[in-house]
Amino acid sequence: MEGTMRGICKMAPGEGAAYRTDLPIPQIGEGEVLMKVHASAICGTDLHIYGWNEWAAKRMRNFPIVFGHETAGEIVEIGKSVTGLRVGDRISVETHIPCNHCFQCGHDRRHICENMRIFGVTEPGAFAEYAPVPAECAVRLRDGIPYEVGAMLEAMGAGVHGVEKAEVRDKTVLVSGCGPIGLMVVGACKAHGARRVIACDVLPEKLKLAEAMGADAAVNSAQTDIIQAVQRETGGAGADAAIDITGDGGAIVAGLRALRKGGRMVSVGLPNGEIPVNLTEDIIYREIQYTGVSGRQMFATWDDCMEILETPGFSLEPVMGERYPLEGFEDALAAIRGGAPGKMLLIP
Numbered sequence: 001m002e003g004t005m006r007g008i009c010k011m012a013p014g015e016g017a018a019y020r021t022d023l024p025i026p027q028i029g030e031g032e033v034l035m036k037v038h039a040s041a042i043c044g045t046d047l048h049i050y051g052w053n054e055w056a057a058k059r060m061r062n063f064p065i066v067f068g069h070e071t072a073g074e075i076v077e078i079g080k081s082v083t084g085l086r087v088g089d090r091i092s093v094e095t096h097i098p099c100n101h102c103f104q105c106g107h108d109r110r111h112i113c114e115n116m117r118i119f120g121v122t123e124p125g126a127f128a129e130y131a132p133v134p135a136e137c138a139v140r141l142r143d144g145i146p147y148e149v150g151a152m153l154e155a156m157g158a159g160v161h162g163v164e165k166a167e168v169r170d171k172t173v174l175v176s177g178c179g180p181i182g183l184m185v186v187g188a189c190k191a192h193g194a195r196r197v198i199a200c201d202v203l204p205e206k207l208k209l210a211e212a213m214g215a216d217a218a219v220n221s222a223q224t225d226i227i228q229a230v231q232r233e234t235g236g237a238g239a240d241a242a243i244d245i246t247g248d249g250g251a252i253v254a255g256l257r258a259l260r261k262g263g264r265m266v267s268v269g270l271p272n273g274e275i276p277v278n279l280t281e282d283i284i285y286r287e288i289q290y291t292g293v294s295g296r297q298m299f300a301t302w303d304d305c306m307e308i309l310e311t312p313g314f315s316l317e318p319v320m321g322e323r324y325p326l327e328g329f330e331d332a333l334a335a336i337r338g339g340a341p342g343k344m345l346l347i348p
Contacts, residue, residue: 006128033133042333242259
């Protein structure tokens with residue numbers, strides 16, 4: 001496909017990004033498909049890229065580049081070697097682009113590939129009218145899933161992967177952080193059969209959304225000691241599992257200490273640096289199981305997400321924030337920085 005398109009482009013290292021109306025429509029390779037973007041969601045990673053923090057500076061090398069990775073759209077062109085996909089397919093996109101040759105890829109852990117490339121970070125992304133997508137990363141949307149929901153599945157998958165690792169069925173689960181991913185984790189815990197979900201955050205409006213997503217208790221951790229709150233909610237037993245979305249050191253330590261002996265801690269959120277933990281008292285003596293998750297399992301977690309969407313009573317509507325046109329992306333970023341609840345969506 002020839003011509004130009006509109007998009008949001010990281011022009012060079014440093015703070016900022018530019019809305020452009022003259023970007024060339026991507027020319028796809030043999031193993032890619034061209035997606036007409038119908039909706040994209042804004043992630044914390046996109047704020048890092050815009051603000052140019054250390055994480056972004058270590059990963060981004062090719063400029064100018066369209067960024068954005070949480071997306072859904074329609075295939076309008078197919079590369080020569082692509083099989084199993086066709087023009088007109090409705091898809092979302094797995095962000096991780098694996099090498100398929102390293103040890104991790106060879107052991108069914110492609111989501112933690114040793115030579116990972118990242119759609120919308122190291123490779124061109126989806127804050128535009130069209131995006132080139134590696135065919136192996138295209139995930140067909142089930143019938144009835146709107147594009148706006150499809151654009152949220154990548155982020156939902158990271159949270160659901162944490163729920164899978166926590167093995168929440170019949171457990172009392174503490175979920176720390178009620179941003180979009182945390183809210184989806186609350187709903188996914190209930191869909192996976194958690195007995196009781198305790199959600200915590202520092203913003204009352206986010207705690208209300210957590211209750212809308214099915215939380216049995218919503219605790220303001222700026223006003224209440226979370227360890228004591230969990231003790232009250234569990235009759236002194238402690239939580240069976242804790243899932244941290246915040247990446248905040250204090251929240252992680254509190255989550256560990258809110259667990260019963262033999263409980264399980266799962267970290268989804270990314271800390272900015274090292275966190276001091278008393279391994280002896282908080283983990284070893286109490287036989288706590290602690291694991292992290294990175295993205296989604298390819299592609300079992302995607303299937304899990306789409307099944308959760310079909311669970312009676314589950315809805316992503318409370319998680320959705322405002323819709324913005326591409327040219328309004330600065331307003332969307334400002335809303336996120338201002339603490340507006342929900343996932344902000346860009347509609348080309």
